[in-house]
Amino acid sequence: MPLLAAALALAWGALLVARAQPAPDAKQQAQLKRLFPTATAFSPKGGDPPHFKAFASDSRSGVQTLLGLAFWTTELDPFERGYDGPIKILVGLDTTGVLTGIIVTEHHEPYGDFSIERPEFAAQFKGKNIRDPFKVGMDIDAVSRATISVTSASRAVRNSARRAARELLTPPAAGR
Numbered sequence: 001m002p003l004l005a006a007a008l009a010l011a012w013g014a015l016l017v018a019r020a021q022p023a024p025d026a027k028q029q030a031q032l033k034r035l036f037p038t039a040t041a042f043s044p045k046g047g048d049p050p051h052f053k054a055f056a057s058d059s060r061s062g063v064q065t066l067l068g069l070a071f072w073t074t075e076l077d078p079f080e081r082g083y084d085g086p087i088k089i090l091v092g093l094d095t096t097g098v099l100t101g102i103i104v105t106e107h108h109e110p111y112g113d114f115s116i117e118r119p120e121f122a123a124q125f126k127g128k129n130i131r132d133p134f135k136v137g138m139d140i141d142a143v144s145r146a147t148i149s150v151t152s153a154s155r156a157v158r159n160s161a162r163r164a165a166r167e168l169l170t171p172p173a174a175g176r
Helices: 002-020 026-035 119-123 147-168
Strands: 052-057 064-072 088-094 099-106
Touching: 026 052, 026 064, 026 088, 026 099, 064 147, 088 147, 099 119, 099 147
Parallel strands: none
Antiparallel strands: 052 064, 064 088, 088 099
């Protein structure tokens, strides 16, 4: 009987812990899927600096392979500001240091609807290498006259992607 009581208490405790875990945010999962369309799973946000991991699973073996990382610019480069405050951008970065895309999710820019919100702004980051300059007028189009917002957002993407790569990705082995 004491064994049964202990098992019931353990099961009850596990149920309480499971209920305390936040449910995955469907909107956030959809955003991560936009950055990594072939991913079959995403880790919860964690680590230092904070990030999500995107995985692809082999259907035969079940082995998961890391596709890349996703992170918020405001968490990796928090002091970068646009014209009217921080611009929150979700960035996808593959394991070789190439951006899989960006999603501008929050800003207070007065002209965001014709600068950083436009699809052309985000589209130009897909496929960029972290070693690229990310300079407006050079390899980044201003898309509009809102150059303060565009410049700040580009700098936030560049700086946060470089930090994520430096601190979270393994460099290729030398001499191979």
